[in-house]
Amino acid sequence: MKPRPFDYVQPDTVDEALALLAEHGDEARILAGGQSLIPMLNLRLIEAAVLIDISRIAELDTIRSDGGVLEVGAAVTQNKLLAWPNLARESALLAAGLPLVGHFQTRNKGTVCGSIAHADPSSELPLLLAMYAGEVVLRAQRGTRAVPAKDFHKDMLTTAREPDELIVAVRFPERPRERVAFREIARRHGDFAIIAVAAAAGANGAVTLGVGGMAGRPVTRAVAAHDAASAADAIGQWAEEIKGYDDLHASAAMRRDMFRKLAANVVAEVAQ
Amino acid sequence: MRAVKRDQKTRIALTLNGRKLAAEAEPRLLLSDFLRHGLGATGTHVGCEHGVCGACTVLVDGVAVRSCLTLAVQAEGREVRTVESLAAPDGALNPLQAAFRDHHALQCGFCTPGILMSFTDFLARTPHPSEAQIREVLSGHLCRCTGYANIVEAIKEVASSSHAPRSEG
Amino acid sequence: MVSQATKTQRKEDASLLSGRGRYADDLPVPVGTLYAHVIRSPHAHAGIVRIDARRALAHDGVWTVLTGEDVRKLSDPFLAAVKTPVQQWSLAVERVRYVGEPVALVVAESRYVAEDAAELVEIEYAPLPAVIDPVAACAKSAPLLHPQAGTNEVSLREFRYGDTNAAFSRADRRIAMTTTFPRLSFTPIECYVVVAQHNAAENSYDVTANFQGPFSMHPVMARALRVPGPKLRLRIPPDSGGSFGIKLSVFPYIVLMALAAKITGRPVKWVEDRIEHLVAASSGPNRVTQIEAAVTNDGRVLALRLDQLEDYGAFLRAPMPGPLYRMQGAVTGAYDIANVDVINRAVLTNKMPASLIRGFGGPQLYLALERLMHQIAVELDLDPLEVIRRNLVPAQKFPYRAAAGALYDSGDYMRAVAIATGGGRLDELKRRRAAARVQGRRYGIGFAAIVEPAMSNMGYLSTLMSQEAREKAGPKSGAVSMATVNIDPLGAVTVTADVTVQGQSHETVLAEIVANALGLRPDDVEVTLEMDTAKDQWSIAAGTYSSRFASGTAVAAHMAAAQMREKLKAIAAKQLNVLPDDVELAGGKIRSRSNPDNALPFGRVAATSHWSPVLLPESMAPALSETAAWTPPELEPPSHDDRINTSLTYGFVFDMCGVEIDPVSYQVRVDRYVSMHDAGRILNATIADGQIRGSFAQGVAAALYEEFTYDEEGAFLTGTFADYLVPTVSEIPEVEILHYESPSPLTPLGAKGLAEGNCMSTPACIANAIADALGVADVALPATPRRIHALLERAGEAGER
Known part of the structure; x- marks a missing residue:
């Protein structure tokens, strides 16, 4: 269980990384934390002619809070974001969801952007990005674009990133004074969730509900939560629309069932 | 910009348990293999090579990571600490190790080095964690022998005393 | 009686805690050692049409590629306990019979290079229909794994102890059920390691491997290598990263690496990786048991009938079918039941071969027996604990000769049960169940009472032969x-x-x-x-x-x-x-x-x-x-009427637990667990409780998490630690351990075994609690959320609350 051979490049700057991406395109893989990539390399599940290691690019290892937006660079680890002093106050849902990402040891190395780039449908960070209606900053030599979460995550393990593009950062609009809840069901602590559900209620009482693990990508929706019955109706209807899927650990029907119950719980939690 | 071709061996210099060392490796060599077979530090064990079991956990610049999910070449210039660094030069166990012995927190001992390194990092950052926090960090390791209960007890003892390990050793 | 373990400082620990252990992969290897990688079958069942290794052999650093043809030329098939026309070598010959079966071996200057070269070996397969379900495998129309055997059901014996028919005809009721015990392993964190050398001048082999025994396998390996025993020197390193029975099955790889060393003239090292370990190392056998009791209306069991169909995967390797026979003498468990009929059937399917695993036959037997005891209580509207009590072997009958031949050396089962259920423990469980049910939560209580055998009679497996065949083969007994x-x-x-x-x-x-x-x-x-x-x-x-x-x-x-x-x-x-x-x-x-x-x-x-x-x-x-x-004299060979004292000592375990079904996740949560052990004299209390906790965790794993899953075509679905769910600390509940000591009169130390008990009792105890919580009889293990959801769906209770 050893990786196939690959060329290894460790650029010092984003510009160097972009030049490498321009040269190698989809022959190249970006190595940031490696917590998803290296298992796949070890298992020989994916090809990589060139690994571009961006973990030492200092300009990517930054967290910035600017104009109400939290911008997290591509080399920032999940634990580094968790330790960001203002996180619980300005971005309570991130503070609630991040501890469920993998384990302490993988969060020490795994990056926020890497998990979003990997695009597992039930993983926490894509759902968090969707809940914040955040955006992904993609840069190539030909230019930079910011792609909204709903357009970035297309399907299971599929994103809008072009082969010459580097995710340089993700942006989470800050939402102070939000009531939040994040719950997931996993077979074991730290596993990829069967489903993950998040809810957030702003000062005006509007509730946003999101779910990962029901579709090929996380989905969110505003739900009316003035009373439990109407919330349950809305959730039930939505569950039928997104259907869910079968895998080893849960059938689609079971996912819908779990979603209805978990969603009702989180909505009730934030609605009061 | 450092660049290494696939079949090219490159010299990797790092500090292992306080000693500067160097050896050659191809870019694809895993840090776990490099430590064990390149540098002879066999105390770090390999249990799954896909990041789940935690047996290979080491500290890189003080932070606990899976050495099977790290390339040797990424450790260039870093400070790596492994289980061999924990005891005093005369063999005396540090408080965390001693607590494991006192609480019968290991049987075959194969997963133990990784657990010790995780908690060396964690207790340095969080010297007095709750039991829930201890369990959360321990859940990043698989142990087949003990059923975990005695491991939790051992760590609780260290966490409730003033013996939390220092981050540098 | 709560265990008050005094602290022991183990001699082993200072080294293991300091990274100074000496596990197999830590030891120095001879200069010039080569590294091997096994190419494995992607098919559950297929003919091997062609293997072309030319491109691999041309790859830099590659020394050789071994195939089944090389192995057939250089070695003999492994001896097996059951005489059949089935042959097995250390690599597949002509045909593959399970996903993961070794097909070829690449030997190169490093493991990395060997894996690269393996991708260049071209193997053409002609797929064959596979059979995965053990019951289906017994059908006349089933695809045959070994056509020369003429059947997949390679061993079948019927046993009659006492007069079961008479007991059934005088009983008030017959109560029956079918249980299925799953396939799983306890996956030691250290995988297999073999380093083999060959000395051509002496035609001798020197192998270091983390083999665990029994050393009855040494002659099997030496015979396969066509050398007298002393020409196969086997060294076991001072430390091993867990085994739980699994590291017996490194033996085919010992032979394979020895052959590779002979062919290359260089030492050859192989370190199994986790993916190989999960797909092909070893598994406990899955078993389908049909069990039926003749009972009186007050819950006394007069007789039992068991039909045990055990699935050994693609080959019946020595010492299989051990799990079918290890419990044979004690097949009536902790109960005083004079009449029992047993049918033991070993079947082959397109799965990895089964072999040793902690518990070894006990978990399979007790799932059937203890689920039946619970079901008797349900059908007779009695308290399950009362049904257990009415049937336990009474203290005054010790030493007790069980119907099938086991000599239970000592015990006071009623007393042990009384202690465990006393002290308010059972009352507390019942209170918690009542409180939960008032709130509409699904909460159940389960019990299990088992006998834990230790130190196997080397003659027990000969019970699978008829008396005439045993006489011909020569007696087997004892254990040195x-x-x-x-x-x-x-x-x-x-x-x-x-x-x-x-x-x-x-x-x-x-x-x-x-x-x-x-x-x-x-x-x-x-x-x-x-x-x-x-x-x-x-x-x-x-x-x-x-x-x-x-x-x-x-x-x-x-x-x-x-x-x-x-x-x-x-x-x-x-x-x-x-x-x-x-x-x-x-x-x-x-x-x-x-x-x-x-x-x-x-x-x-x-x-x-x-x-x-x-x-x-x-x-x-x-x-x-x-x-x-x-060697104790009590370990006699099987009697002419097939009674066998399968083990020397027999401990007793009584478990009770309360479980709750999470209404959202459908996860079974163990709320309280009490485990009472009578293991004779305890040699060291700290270590005893450590063994029990480990065994308990594996019992929970078998009950709720771990299973090797195959689809109907034989594809293997649990090939990584992300799919094969080894519990973490978050999944293992607390257990209250109690002891009661009835020293064995048969050993000078009075000590019995205790490290397998919970592997045997805990799956049954949790299954009974789930049955109680859901009010259903059909509880399949592991009781995953998916299975619990399906049970509730069938009962029309899933979905809306």
Whole structure:
């Protein structure tokens, strides 16, 4: 269980990384934390002619809070974001969801952007990005674009990133004074969730509900939560629309069932 | 910009348990293999090579990571600490190790080095964690022998005393 | 009676905690060692049409590629316990029969290169229909794994103990059920490691491997390699990263790497990776049991019928079908049931071969027996605990000869149950259940009462043969344990013994036993348990398995130490001018019992034997080296009517638990768990409880998490630790451990086994609690959320609350 051979490049700057991406395109893989990539390399599940290691690019290892937006660079680890002093106050849902990402040891190395780039449908960070209606900053030599979460995550393990593009950062609009809840069901602590559900209620009482693990990508929706019955109706209807899927650990029907119950719980939690 | 071709061996210099060392490796060599077979530090064990079991956990610049999910070449210039660094030069166990012995927190001992390194990092950052926090960090390791209960007890003892390990050793 | 374990500091720990363990992959290898990688079948069943290794052989650094044809030329098929026309080698020959089966071996200068080259080996397969379900595999129309055998059901025997038919005809009721025990392994964190060398001048092999025994497999390996036993020197490293039965099955790879060493003329090393381990290392066998009881209306079981269909995967390797027979004598469990009929059937399917695993036959038997006891209570509207109580073997019947031949050495099961259910424990469980049910939560209580055998009779497997066949083959019985105590010229004591280390603290316990006998401290005794078949004493029973340590090797060490003590007393008596009977060993001295001031330091007496053997008492053998071998007379061969005392000692375990079904996640959550153990005399309380906790965790894993899953075509679905769910600390509940000690009268130490009990009792106990929580009879293990959801869906209770 050893990786196939690959060329290894460790650029010092984003510009160097972009030049490498321009040269190698989809022959190249970006190595940031490696917590998803290296298992796949070890298992020989994916090809990589060139690994571009961006973990030492200092300009990517930054967290910035600017104009109400939290911008997290591509080399920032999940634990580094968790330790960001203002996180619980300005971005309570991130503070609630991040501890469920993998384990302490993988969060020490795994990056926020890497998990979003990997695009597992039930993983926490894509759902968090969707809940914040955040955006992904993609840069190539030909230019930079910011792609909204709903357009970035297309399907299971599929994103809008072009082969010459580097995710340089993700942006989470800050939402102070939000009531939040994040719950997931996993077979074991730290596993990829069967489903993950998040809810957030702003000062005006509007509730946003999101779910990962029901579709090929996380989905969110505003739900009316003035009373439990109407919330349950809305959730039930939505569950039928997104259907869910079968895998080893849960059938689609079971996912819908779990979603209805978990969603009702989180909505009730934030609605009061 | 450092660049290494696939079949090219490159010299990797790092500090292992306080000693500067160097050896050659191809870019694809895993840090776990490099430590064990390149540098002879066999105390770090390999249990799954896909990041789940935690047996290979080491500290890189003080932070606990899976050495099977790290390339040797990424450790260039870093400070790596492994289980061999924990005891005093005369063999005396540090408080965390001693607590494991006192609480019968290991049987075959194969997963133990990784657990010790995780908690060396964690207790340095969080010297007095709750039991829930201890369990959360321990859940990043698989142990087949003990059923975990005695491991939790051992760590609780260290966490409730003033013996939390220092981050540098 | 709550266990008050005093703290023990294990001898093993300082090294293991400091990274100074010596596990198989840590040891130095000879200069020039090559590295192997196994190419495995992607098909569950297929003919091998063609293997073209030319491109791989042309790859830089590649030494050779072995195929089944090479192996067939250079080695003989493995001997098996059941005589059938089935042949197995260390690589697939002509046909593959499970996903993961070794097909070819690439040997190269590094593992990385070997894996690269493996991708260049072209193998053409002709897929065949596969059969996965063991019941389907018995059908006449089923695809045959081994056409020359003519059937997949390769072993079938029927046994009658007592008059079961009469009991069934006089019973008030018949109560029946079918249980299925899943496939799983306990996946030691260290995988297999083999380093093999071949000396062409002597045609001898020298192999280091983390093999666990039994050493009855040594002749199997030597025969496969076509050499006499001494030409296969097998060394077991001093440390092993867990085994739980699994590391017996490294043996085909020992032969394979030995052949690779012979072909290349270089040492060959292979380290199994996790993916290989999960797909192909070893599995416990899955079993379908149809069980039926003849009962009276008040819940007394008059007779049992069991039809046990066990699925061994693609090959019946030695020592299979052990799990079908290991419990044979004790098939009535903890109950006084005089009549029992048993049908044992071993079937082959397109899955990885099954072999040893902790619990070994017990979990399968007790799932059926204990689920049936629960179901009897349900159908008769009785309290399940009452049904257990009415059938337990009464204390006054010990030693008790069970219907199928087991001799239960000691116990007071009623008393143990009373202690466990007392102290408010059962009342608390019932309170919690009532409170939960009032709130509409699904909460259930389960019980399990089991007998835990230890130290297997080497003759038990011959029960699978008819009496005539047994007579022809020669009798098999007993189980030899061996240990040696040596004293060096400075009086330092060393111990070696016939066990393989896997974490069970044998060094610590042996040091305590020997120190105790010699009046020393455990720290004065060095224990060295790495094994070397060329230099250590061993017999076929050697190794660590079937809980043979406490009832076997520990006894041999105790005996060797006693022999040494008597010898030292005789030597010292001459020097102290007293009679040997007046000599005692205490506090590091050897002294006169009547005049303790007349004393010599222990080391001084020891030195005499080395430096001045002529001063030794007449007729005394000079060296201070005492080996004891022990085999208990109670381990008799099977009787003419197939009764067999399968093990030497029989402990008792009584478990009870409360579980709750999470209404959202459908996860079964163990709320309370109590486990009462009567393992005879406890040798070391800390270590005993450590073993029980580990066994309990594996029992929970079997009940709720771990399963090797195949789809209908035989594809393997649980090939990584992300899919095969080993519980973490978050998934293992607390367990309250209780002890009751009925020392065994059959061993000098009075100790029984205790490390397998919860692997046997816990799955059944949790399954009973789930049945109680859901009010259903059909509880499949592991009781995953998916299965629980399906059960509720069937009952129309899933979905809306």
